[in-house]
Amino acid sequence: MNPIPKTLESSLDLLNQSSRFQILRDEECSAELLQRLQSSKKILVVTQPDAYQFSGADTFLKPALLPERTQWFTKFSPNPKWEEIQSAAEQLANNPVDCILAVGGGSVLDTAKCLKGLSTHLPQAEACIRGESQISGAGPQLLAMPTTSGTGSEATHFAVIYLNGKKYSLAHPSLLPDLAVIDSKLTSKMPPALTACSGLDALCQGIESWWAVDSNAESREYSKIAIELAWLYLEKATHKPDPESRLAMSCASHAAGRAINLTKTTAPHALSYTLTSKWGIPHGHAVALFLPEVWRYNHLSEKNEISTSLTLEAHQEKMNDLLQLIGQSDIDSAIQLFRDKVEATGLSSRLSNALHLTQKDIQLLAGSVNAERLANNPRRISQKALEEIVRNS
Numbered sequence: 001m002n003p004i005p006k007t008l009e010s011s012l013d014l015l016n017q018s019s020r021f022q023i024l025r026d027e028e029c030s031a032e033l034l035q036r037l038q039s040s041k042k043i044l045v046v047t048q049p050d051a052y053q054f055s056g057a058d059t060f061l062k063p064a065l066l067p068e069r070t071q072w073f074t075k076f077s078p079n080p081k082w083e084e085i086q087s088a089a090e091q092l093a094n095n096p097v098d099c100i101l102a103v104g105g106g107s108v109l110d111t112a113k114c115l116k117g118l119s120t121h122l123p124q125a126e127a128c129i130r131g132e133s134q135i136s137g138a139g140p141q142l143l144a145m146p147t148t149s150g151t152g153s154e155a156t157h158f159a160v161i162y163l164n165g166k167k168y169s170l171a172h173p174s175l176l177p178d179l180a181v182i183d184s185k186l187t188s189k190m191p192p193a194l195t196a197c198s199g200l201d202a203l204c205q206g207i208e209s210w211w212a213v214d215s216n217a218e219s220r221e222y223s224k225i226a227i228e229l230a231w232l233y234l235e236k237a238t239h240k241p242d243p244e245s246r247l248a249m250s251c252a253s254h255a256a257g258r259a260i261n262l263t264k265t266t267a268p269h270a271l272s273y274t275l276t277s278k279w280g281i282p283h284g285h286a287v288a289l290f291l292p293e294v295w296r297y298n299h300l301s302e303k304n305e306i307s308t309s310l311t312l313e314a315h316q317e318k319m320n321d322l323l324q325l326i327g328q329s330d331i332d333s334a335i336q337l338f339r340d341k342v343e344a345t346g347l348s349s350r351l352s353n354a355l356h357l358t359q360k361d362i363q364l365l366a367g368s369v370n371a372e373r374l375a376n377n378p379r380r381i382s383q384k385a386l387e388e389i390v391r392n393s
Contacts, residue, residue, distance in 0.1 A: 007232070008244070011225045011251050015258070021155065023182045023251060026243060029060070030181040033143060037064035040099035044071045044092065044140075046112040047103040055147040055186040057103045071097065073115070079277075080111040081162045082118075082129060092119040101143045102177075105198070106151030106160075109144055113159035113175040116142050129163045129170060137174035144177040147186045149237075149249040150198025150284055152205065152257020154180035158264075167273055169372065176261070184250040188241070193282075195249070196238045196345035201284030202253040203230035203341075204291050208266040209259035210322050211298055211315075212376045213307050219262040220318075225255035227325055235344045267294045267381060270373035271390065274365050279355055288342050289351045292335040293389045294377075299331040301379040315378050351393045362390045 015023050022030055037043060043065065052058055076084045092115055102112030116139045118125045127133035144154040153159070158171035190198070206226030209219055229252035237245040271294075272286035281289070299319045303312045328334040339349035348354050357365070366386035374381060381389075 005244075007228060008248050008251065011229060011255065012247075014221070014225065015251060015254060020176075020178070021180050021182065021254065023247075023254060024184070025247070028183075030183070033145070033179060033181045034064050036141070036143060036179065037061070037099065037101065040069070040097075040141075042069050042071070042095075042097035043099045043101055044073060044097045044115070045101045045103065046073050046115065047108055049074055051104050051108075051147055054189055055103075056189075057145060057147060057186055060183075061101075061103070061145075065101075073111075076107075076111055078107045079162055079167075080107060080114055080160065082114075082126065083163075085111055085114060086125070089115055089119040089125065090122060093122050096140065098140050099143060100140050101145070102154075103145045103147060105146065105148040106153040109146065109151070109153035109177075110159035110161065112142060112144070113153075113177075114161050114170055116140060117159070117170055117172055117175050126163060129161055129168050131168070135170070135172045135174070137172060139174065141178040142175075144180040145186065146180070146182060146250075146253070148190060148194065148198045149184070149187050149246070149253040150201040152202060152253045152255070152260065154182065155254055155257030156261040158261075167277075167370070180254075182250050182254050184243070184246040187246050187250060188243075190241075192238050192346065195241070196234070196347055197282040197284035198253070199230055199234040199237060199249050199284070200288040200342065200345065200347070202226055202249070202256040203234065204268055204284070204287040205256035205260050205265060206230065206252070207291065207295070207322065208268060209256070209263045210325075211318055211378050212260075212263035212266050213309055213378055214263045214376065215318065216262065219259045222255045222259035222262075224325065226252045226259060229255070231326060231341070234341065238345045264376050265373050266377040267297075267369075267374055267389075270369040270371075270377070271365060271386070273370055274368040278364075281354060285347050285354075288338075288347070289349070289354070290389065290393050292338055292349070293392045295338070296331055296335055296392075297381070297385065297389060298377065298379050305379050307378055307380065310378055318378075351390070357390075362387055365390050 124133040157176040210223040233248040268291040275286040342349035
C-alpha cells in the first residue's frame with residue numbers, strides 16, 4: 001500500500017488508542033488475537049461458512065482453531081432469531097467455553113453477543129430480550145473479526161435479536177467484545193451492492209449520532225471520522241476498490257460503531273426496520289432513503305419541538321456544524337449532495353424509485369417505528385410528521 005493520506009492516518013491513530021480495538025494496516029496480523037485463541041481451552045466460532053471462506057478468514061485463523069477444542073455455530077438467519085439460537089445457547093450453558101469468536105457481518109456479531117449474554121440467563125432469556133429482566137454480564141470472553149464495513153457492531157454493547165417475529169435490542173456492557181480486530185483485507189471481496197449498502201449504514205450512523213440527543217464531544221469525534229471517511233471513499237470502495245478505500249471504509253464503519261455505542265441511532269433507523277423486514281430493502285439502503293427528509297426535519301426545528309434534554313441553540317449549532325463538515329452552507333444543498341452520494345453508489349436515493357407505496361403502506365411505515373430509536377431524535381416527531389417524512393422520501 002502507498003503512504004495513506006493524513007486524514008486516514010490520523011483516524012487510524014485515534015481509533016487505535018484503545019487496547020480493546022485493533023485496526024490493522026496493510027500487512028499486519030493480530031498476534032494478540034491468535035494468542036488468545038491458542039490459550040483458550042474451548043472455543044465457539046460463530047460465523048457463516050460462505051463468508052468465512054470467501055473473506056479469507058479461514059486461512060488466517062486455521063492454525064489457532066484446533067478441531068479438538070473448537071465448536072462451530074453456523075445455522076442462523078441473517079437477522080438473529082431467538083428461536084434459532086436458543087438450542088446453541090442451551091448447549092453453551094451445558095458445555096461452557098472460555099472464548100466465543102465471531103467472524104462475519106453485523107448479524108454474525110449480534111448472534112455471538114446474544115449467545116454470550118443469554119446463555120448464562122437461560123431461565124430468564126425471553127424476559128431479558130423483552131427488557132423485563134436484565135442480564136448481569138459474565139460469560140466467556142468475546143472476540144470479534146468483522147468481514148464487512150458498515151454496522152460497526154464490533155464496537156457496540158448492544159445486539160439486535162428477534163423474538164416471535166418482533167425486533168428487540170439486547171444491551172449490556174458485557175456485550176462489547178473484549179477484543180475486536182478490524183482487518184480490511186477481509187472485506188476486499190465484498191461485492192459492490194454490499195459495499196454500498198453497508199457503507200451507507202456507516203455514513204448514516206455517523207450523521208445520526210452527530211445530532212442524537214446524547215451526542216457529546218467524544219461521540220462527535222467518532223462521528224466526524226465516520227462521516228469524513230465514508231464521504232470521501234464510499235464511491236471508490238464500491239466501484240473501484242483498492243486497499244486504501246477498503247481500509248478507510250473499515251475505519252468509517254468502526255468509528256460509526258464507536259459513536260452509536262455512546263448515542264444510539266435516531267429516526268432514520270427507527271423508520272428503516274419495517275422497510276427491510278416487509279419489503280426487503282437492505283438495511284443500509286433503507287436508512288439512507290429516509291435520512292435526507294429526517295435531516296431536513298431536524299434542521300428546521302422549533303423551540304417547542306426540541307427534546308427536553310436539549311436547548312434549541314445547542315441543537316442548531318450542531319446542525320450547522322454538520323453542514324460545514326460536508327462543505328455546505330444550507331440544508332437543501334446538503335440533502336441534494338447526500339442523495340447524489342447515494343446515487344453514485346448505484347442505488348436509488350428516492351423511495352418512490354424502489355417501491356410504489358400506498359397511503360396504507362405509508363401509515364404502516366410511520367406507525368411501526370422503533371420507539372427507542374425515535375426517542376433519541378433531537379426533534380420530537382408526531383405520527384403526522386412521520387407520515388410526511390415517508391411521503392417526502
